[in-house]
Amino acid sequence: MRLHLITVGEPKLAYARAGWDEYEKRLRRYHKVQVTRVSGKTQAAESEAVARAAGKAPMILLDPRGQQFTSEQLAQYLDTQALGGHGELALAIGGPDGHTEPLRQQAHHLWSLSRLTLPHDLAMLVMTEALYRAATISAGEPYHRG
Template sequence: MNIKFVVVGKLKEKYFKQGIAEYAKRLSRFCKFSIVEVPDEKAPESMSQAEMDQVMAAEGERILSKIKDKEYVYALAILGKERSSEEFAKEIKDLTTYGHSDITFVIGGSLGLTPAVLKRADTQISFGRFTLPHQLMRLVLTEQVYRAFMIIEGSPYHK
């Protein structure tokens, strides 16, 4: 099984890198885990809607170029469906049972995801209505994927 994150921007903070590296190491017993970073589009602080759309479109094209047809795609979106950890684990288990061995999670840049990326996604997932920095979201998502595998395994980790 392959789990891939396609994310906009580089991770700069050492503490986020360390946390993700720890969960990536733990995940290695369950799957092949990878993170693909696509460059964020340089943008001024204040932009018109047209400029924002242009930035999102450029990032969206980069994201879509990293997704293969066979991949099952989760787009992280505030308006996506919220799930409990147990529901998420069941979804992952069901996907693998029914032949989806390549699962990709997409985390957009600071402006979010384009309609084209959301359309390509098989489902949208939300971690609540909070706005979180996408660097922190990477760490939270990595932990939740690990938690899902621990739930599937029946481990007491998730309690």
């Protein structure tokens, strides 16, 4: 399956950039990965850029209102999407103010990483690690030992 990772901005802190790069590289062993960095001067402009980047792919927005998954549940969700004929999923992290309500309404799914508020850089890192972990679970590999 193709995973299109869309972020408003990019990781700025060294630890987050290194982590993103590492887990993106690892994730590419299991999925075709496309990364798109968007920007905008307002929350509305950012959300419009996310929607344009996603195109016709089902959008999964990272949002505090969304569903939380265990690693196993995320693996199952992604497997179900792939089996359901979705050849591509667009996963999007918004800017500091999150996504607009119209974009949320267009989303295929809302995914919450945590009930905690995470800094933007950390959220990007956690998302890529979670996707990698889910891929290894689906592949039956021993990375996940939970």
